[in-house]
Amino acid sequence: MLKLSAEQGGFNPPGAKDFQFPPIFGDSILFTKPVFLCLFSVILISMFFIASSRKAAVVPSRLQFAGEAVYGFVRNSIGKDVIGHDFMKYVPFLFSLFTFVLVNNIFGIIPLIQFPTMSRIGFPISITIFVFVVFHYVGMRKQGVGKYLKDIAFMPDIPKPVYIILTPIEILTYFVTRPLTLSLRLFANMFAGHLLLLVFTIGGEHLLHGDLILKIFSPFSFAFAIGLSFFELGIQCLQAYIFTLLAALYIAGALADGH
Amino acid sequence: MTGTLSIVGFGLSTIGPGIATGLIFAAYINGVARQPEARGILQPLAFLGFALAEALALFGLVLAFVL
Numbered sequence: 001m002l003k004l005s006a007e008q009g010g011f012n013p014p015g016a017k018d019f020q021f022p023p024i025f026g027d028s029i030l031f032t033k034p035v036f037l038c039l040f041s042v043i044l045i046s047m048f049f050i051a052s053s054r055k056a057a058v059v060p061s062r063l064q065f066a067g068e069a070v071y072g073f074v075r076n077s078i079g080k081d082v083i084g085h086d087f088m089k090y091v092p093f094l095f096s097l098f099t100f101v102l103v104n105n106i107f108g109i110i111p112l113i114q115f116p117t118m119s120r121i122g123f124p125i126s127i128t129i130f131v132f133v134v135f136h137y138v139g140m141r142k143q144g145v146g147k148y149l150k151d152i153a154f155m156p157d158i159p160k161p162v163y164i165i166l167t168p169i170e171i172l173t174y175f176v177t178r179p180l181t182l183s184l185r186l187f188a189n190m191f192a193g194h195l196l197l198l199v200f201t202i203g204g205e206h207l208l209h210g211d212l213i214l215k216i217f218s219p220f221s222f223a224f225a226i227g228l229s230f231f232e233l234g235i236q237c238l239q240a241y242i243f244t245l246l247a248a249l250y251i252a253g254a255l256a257d258g259h
Numbered sequence: 260m261t262g263t264l265s266i267v268g269f270g271l272s273t274i275g276p277g278i279a280t281g282l283i284f285a286a287y288i289n290g291v292a293r294q295p296e297a298r299g300i301l302q303p304l305a306f307l308g309f310a311l312a313e314a315l316a317l318f319g320l321v322l323a324f325v326l
Contacts, residue, residue, distance in 0.1 A: 016324055081303060181314045188317035242310045245303055 011206050014198035019119060019191070037117045041103040049099075074098050074244065082248040083255070090251055093134065097127065098244040101186065105236035108194055109229045116236070119190035121183070128183035131247045139254025148254070182246055189239050193232045200225035265323040272319030279312035 021032040052067030060068060074095045079087040101118065108116030117123050139148045152174050153167050204221030207214045287305035291298050 077299075077303075081299070181311075184321060185310060185314050185317055188320050192317070192320055238306075242306055245306065246310065249307065 011203075014195060014202050018198055019194075033115060034117050034120045034123065037107055037113065037115060038104065038123060041100065041107065041117065045099050045103055070099065071095060078241075078244050078248050082245065083252045086255075090138075090248070094244050094248055097131070097247055098240055101127070101243050102237065102240035105190060105240055106233070108190060108197075108236060109232050114197075116190040116194055118186050119194050121187045124183040124186040128179050131182065131250065132179045135247070135250040135254045138251055142255055178250065182243065186239055186243055189235060193235055197225055197228060197232065200228060265326045268326075269319045269323035272322075273316045276312045276316035279315075280309055283308040283312060 021034065023029065023031045024033065024036065025031055049067055052063045055061070056064060075087075075091050078094055078098070079091045083090055104117040104123070106116075107113045108119070136148075142148075143151070152170055154163060155166060155170065158166065200221050204218050204225065207218035207221060210218075283305060287301055290301050
């Protein structure tokens with residue numbers, strides 16, 4: 001089949017170039033599709049939660065129930081279960097993180113939008129910097145700068161010779177690996193997911209231009225793309241959950257004495 | 260047929276995380292089957308382990324594009 005395709009002008013496989021968008025107006029990189037999607041998501045989230053909480057009643061309306069279900073999920077299964085004592089202070093932060101990442105991810109399969117904002121590395125990096133600053137700040141305020149840094153470098157109650165190995169690993173974990181994995185995980189999942197959908201839709205379109213036997217196989221490719229969209233929906237929700245869960249775990253770790 | 264070897268490298272790098280993810284969820288299912296009320300405690304742990312194992316495969320993916 002590869003040979004057949006090559007004879008008819010060649011198949012142009014999707015790649016990193018499909019994630020580069022031209023500016024919508026002007027020639028500034030500040031006016032591209034991902035930036036507008038990011039702004040749109042903020043407006044969308046604010047409108048939804050203002051509308052769902054404006055006429056709050058004891059017996060909730062359907063909209064209020066939906067809004068409270070999302071809030072309750074973040075508060076109970078991420079905030080309360082992970083951070084534990086005194087968790088309410090961090091719920092607004094976790095809640096904004098979760099909804100922001102979730103909506104931006106789900107843009108990947110909404111018809112006509114179909115681009116997950118988080119598949120451009122800049123967006124995950126910026127929210128990861130936010131998380132990084134917050135969890136170190138929280139730890140430093142709780143335990144004092146000196147004790148916090150000392151506990152990271154020299155974990156208490158451990159035999160002295162172990163520090164030779166443990167100290168570099170711990171410092172690397174807290175200041176390099178954690179922010180790196182947090183942003184790369186979200187980015188790579190969204191990038192790979194979008195690429196997967198592109199392969200099946202562009203491939204299906206290419207098969208349509210082929211011979212009769214290739215044309216027959218084209219609908220299967222499109223059907224697979226639709227099926228994978230639902231698979232992507234699962235991944236997108238899971239990644240938003242994992243991102244928030246890890247942020248909560250880092251905050252909980254910074255709050256705990258002696259890590 | 261032409262291509263790049265880094266894709267083969269990515270394929271190899273997914274073997275380890277694939278096995279790891281299987282082990283993590285096997286342990287999670289085992290735990291819940293033995294003690295269904297522990298699900299709430301085990302679930303974040305299982306997903307945390309899954310996320311950490313999966314990160315390695317994703318580094319492979321990123322490197323396959325970078326190299």
